Amino acid sequence: MAYENIRLEQEGAIATLFIDRPKALNALNTKTLQELESALKSLPADVRVLIVTGGGEKAFVAGADIAEMAALTDAQAQEFGALGHRVMAALEALPIPTIAAVNGFALGGGSELALACDFIYASEKAKLGLPEVGLGVIPGFGGTQRLTRVVGRARAKELIFTGDRIDAAKAKEIGMVLEVLPADGLLAHCRAVAEKIVKNSPLAISKAKQVIEAGADQDLRAANDIERKAFGDLFGSEDQREGMKAFLEKRPATFTGK
């Protein structure tokens, strides 16, 4: 399907989703969010890792579209926020790993989009932050919650209350970003990680993601119960039989995801 503000490129089992509206530094307006929602719902079934990045040289995503938001009534803002939340939740709920490749400004909704991915790699040029309070609002696409779960309450409050823009090294120091890469090596690094992932069992990866997410909001005992059941459930799958047989036969496994 052809989109105006996003672009999906697929190479084998790895797809890269570009937010591609460089004239507005990839800001998320309603149209872009709707296109994202549609693309996430209709990802080709053979995609096994999704990389999310920004088109153009300067930005990952410079936030929700301020020009559009400026005129919203409170009812319209509720709808806009709900659309943003649906997109972030759809991204988070994908059964495949998602990697944010933060190639430039990731502010407000841009940081929120990155935080909805499984993990974030950033280029040396990246600037991250949640500057919404400087616009008289708060993060509205899940940032108050997802950032807090990643960096802890005090750091999240510091970033959100000050609206500070932090560089990639600082974002790594506080645990928001996993690695900082030279700008021209960012996508190659993400693809190399994705290549490693696609060698493993898609079924097991999807289950691991589901268990990590489901357990995150539970106490340890309940979370471990979720893991125990999921571990057992994988036995008897083609991937489990193939993975263990291949090990015993000293050959690489060929997984089908079944």
Ligand SMILES: C/C=C/C(=O)SCCNC(=O)CCNC(=O)[C@H](O)C(C)(C)COP(=O)(O)OP(=O)(O)OC[C@H]1O[C@@H](n2cnc3c(N)ncnc32)[C@H](O)[C@@H]1OP(=O)(O)O
């Ligand atoms: C629920 C979520 C809420 C939110 O996300 S609230 C928004 C949070 N984000 C921000 O507050 C960041 C806003 N943008 C900026 O502060 C600056 O941009 C940058 C620091 C990222 C870059 O500055 P520079 O290099 O000087 O570029 P430039 O001329 O400001 O931007 C180029 C064009 O991009 C448009 N643009 C940038 N960010 C947004 C945005 N978030 N919403 C709408 N448009 C945006 C500008 O206006 C301009 O456009 P033109 O060339 O027509 O003047």
